[in-house]
Amino acid sequence: MRLERLSKSNQHLFEQAFALYQASFPPEERRDDAEQQRVLKKDAYHFDFIMLGDTFVGVMLYWETEDFIFLEHFTTLPALRGKGYGKRALDLLKAKNKLILLEIEPPADEITQRRYNFYKRNGFVMNPHHHIQAKYHLGDEDLELKVLTYPRVMEKDEYCAFYGYMTREIGIQPSEASGITVRKLKDGDDLNQVAKLIYLTDPYVYPNWFDSIGDGIKVLRRMIDLPTLYNRENITVAVMPDGFVAGIIVSKQTPFVEDIQYIRQAFALAGVAMDERTDFVFDAYYAKMGDATDGHYIANVAVDENYRKRGIAAAMMNYVMAGNPHCTLESVIANPGSWRLYLRLGFKIAFEYPGVHAVPCYKMYYKK
Secondary structure: EEEOOOOOOHHHHHHHHHHHHHHHHHHHHOOOOOHHHHHOOOOOOEEEEEEEOOOEEEEEOEEEEOOEEEEEEEEEOOHHHHOOOOHHHHHHOOOOOOEEEEOOOOOOHHHHHHHHHHHHOOEEEEEEOEOOOOOOOOOOOOOOOEEEEEOOOOOHHHHHHHHHHHHHHHHOOOOOOOOEEEOOOOOOHHHHHHHHHHHHHHOOOOHHHHOHHHHHHHHHHHHHHOOOOOOOOHHHEOOOOOOOOEEEEEEEEEOOOHHHHHHHHHHHHHHOOOHHHHHHHHHOOOOOOHHHOOEEEEEEEEEEHHHOOOOOHHHHHHHHOOOOOOOEEEEEOOOHHHHHHHHHOOOOOEEEOOOOOOOOOOOOOOOO
């Protein structure tokens, strides 16, 4: 038995192999044609035919780096299963003498338990790391899977390195929505909608700062007209054809210093009572912004709830990043949809820290 990587000389096998791949995995666990063509161009990606002499037996689709092999999809022809070909194919990967990873559904029924037992018999061990599969389609829901490795369990730092690679390379690449315009905020844009989106960017800071979303919108709306972080010059918007502001980004080049007097002025102009919460938020949040080492600081990213999963956030991020080769931001760890998008866009995690109200966050950076 041998593995043959897809090439011009064996292209005639691809149609049969791809049909087997499509029949063996549900849509949420495999790529569409366009994404498959993208990864086929990657040097690390192997589309290998499992061959027994001149007979096609199955496929092994995997990513090979200096540090690991990620067996992404593996299947044999239904008529040939149960004949030991799967074990022999795994032995071919083991012969590369690298750490091998693969994903399985949690063993909870007869089928999933049988699949787990197969890999267990072949020396794979279950890992404790909480794992979400790379997304194959824009808008996919999170799919929690278990990670098996051979011949040993991955250390946490190894898993984090793999997860970063998987998010950047293996999952679907961020796509931009069509039919929208991304630009700087202009006169005539709905500033109340902009203020609402700013409020919705952080469910920990703003609801604990204001008595209601209405009060928050009033104050943030006033901050847009004052020399604060939320000044109109620092706001990028995604606008629909009918003029509706579907998304916002607040960002500013560092270094800069926030002045609490303008926040107090915004409360006064909005007619909203201010208390000790403003001092707390300023000291814990605004006063810590604008470090000179942060490059272009991205403070707020939000998409209206009725326009999410359309690529609007990616479009806005690309707009901001295009003119700023060094960007930084913070992302709440409990919001994986956000920080996984940033990873796919080229950001890296610098460190973890307790944010405002002790909410765990990632500090992330991008350098072109």
